[in-house]
Amino acid sequence: MSPRTLAFVESPVQLLNVLEWAHHHGLRGPAPEGGPAPEGGELTVVVLSPTDPMTRGQLRRMADLARDEGYRVRWEEARGGTTAPFHTIGGLAGPLRRADRVVMGDPFSRYVQLLLTITRARHLVVVDDGTATMEFVAQLARGERLVRWHRKGSRRGPRDLLFAPVSSSARRRLTPREGRAVEVFSSMPMTETPDGVTVTANDFAWTRARFGPPRITKGADLVGTSLVETGVVDVGHYLEAVRALARAHGATRYFAHRRESTEKLHRLAGETGLEIVRPDLPLELIARRGPIGRTILSFPSTVVHTLPLALVGTGVRVAVCDIDPAWLTETASPRAQGFLSGVTGTAREVHRLAAVGVV
Structure with missing residues (x-):
């Protein structure tokens, strides 16, 4: 069976880099009914939509480009009210458990970290979310807690402390071990690379x-x-x-x-x-x-x-x-x-x- 891949994006740049990753690995959209499986596997992109109007507008344009390339796009109003996260996570639980690969654009995202506690995927991929990828790789290599660079050194608030167990679990899941591969797809320079992590260069070939x-x-x-x-x-x-x-x-x-x-x-x-x-x-x-x-x-x-x-x-x-x-x-x-x-x-x-x- 063709590998099933779920990609979670929260910004236009993340979605662009998912398209670059899919192009590099030869992925396509889901196979037509009764048709042959795509050579590199099938990809579904899940947009965890933010509330910022500019970001949403760019994401909708990028989602259209993804559909033009033949990929399935699932748009989730993940922040559309107090109950939205429960509906979003509940609706994604089944696909997450069935996925062979999970691609994420922001490993610092609390949403993504929560979703990582559900998946059984044996192949995890982090695509660029800008310069934050450099910090993520360095923190993973040093075994540090995952925290965005512009917040590092600031005091941890009550929400940070409450979420700490989930963040720690995400860091463990993003650490390679037997039976679980971790790939970083990036155009950023990497000064420290964690043991066992595969780094693949993004040269913007699709763009x-x-x-x-x-x-x-x-x-x-x-x-x-x-x-x-x-x-x-x-x-x-x-x-x-x-x-x-x-x-x-x-x-x-x-x-x-x-x-x-x-x-x-x-x-x-x-x-x-x-x-x-x-x-x-x-x-x-x-x-x-x-x-x-x-x-x-x-x-x-x-x-x-x-x-x-x-x-x-x-x-x-x-x-x-x-x-x-x-x-x-x-x-x-x-x-x-x-x-x-x-x-x-x-x-x-x-x-x-x-x-x-x-x-």
């Missing part, structure tokens, strides 16, 4: 085959981050840095991160004159479709690793601007500066810019 090559404009485009929204970078310093970067490089467009607040973007447009673009798909696909600037400017983020892969051979230059320690908030995790420096320092095929001066 390059499906879209582009793009039309390239003469100017520069700037990529936004959610470092302000996650409490890492001070908003005033961020706005000044964006203005200085745009002025120095002649950028005219600002591609907003899906988590950036409307209030911040409104201020940014007024204070910098940049055209704010709210992408309807992950930036790797937007850039590959074009038009895109000859230079793409970014602060430390996932795209400094993924865009050079998606745009290989196009002549587009990706440049990354370091985060000045003075921009960090007082409440930023002690790990923040080191982690962000590591994101920049390990990026391949990018041009490094010194932190721009902020008055």
Whole structure:
């Protein structure tokens, strides 16, 4: 029987990387009634929908692309009220127990960690959810509890303590042992790899085959981050840095991160004159479709690793601007500066810019 694979995604980038993983391994959608099984196995994508409108919009577009590729997509209103998690988990219990493989985009997600307590799958796969994958692999290698990098060093709240047994169980399940394989499918550099974990390189082959090559404009485009929204970078310093970067490089467009607040973007447009673009798909696909600037400017983020892969051979230059320690908030995790420096320092095929001066 063809292996049955369930993939759980909560963001557009996670779904993009599930499609890249499936393309790499030759998976297809469920076989037609009475037809032959797909060569690499069959895949069903389960969307654990968030409430954020921008994220939901991009997820719906990505879900349409997944269906176009022949995969089954199951949309779950996983956060649609107090009883929604019980209905979602109850409805997924059967498919989870039957699945041979489980793919997840965010091993830090409490939802995903709960689902891992149900599955009997002998093959677990983690696909990229951005730079967080680097931290996940390092924590797994060191046997540490799973905690997002921008929260590391902060005090554990009552909910964290209540959920600790589930998180510990998830970490054990994501540790390879006899009869259970663990794969990480990633475009991120891995400095520490846990024993027994298979790391497969994501080179964005599906994206390059499906879209582009793009039309390239003469100017520069700037990529936004959610470092302000996650409490890492001070908003005033961020706005000044964006203005200085745009002025120095002649950028005219600002591609907003899906988590950036409307209030911040409104201020940014007024204070910098940049055209704010709210992408309807992950930036790797937007850039590959074009038009895109000859230079793409970014602060430390996932795209400094993924865009050079998606745009290989196009002549587009990706440049990354370091985060000045003075921009960090007082409440930023002690790990923040080191982690962000590591994101920049390990990026391949990018041009490094010194932190721009902020008055």
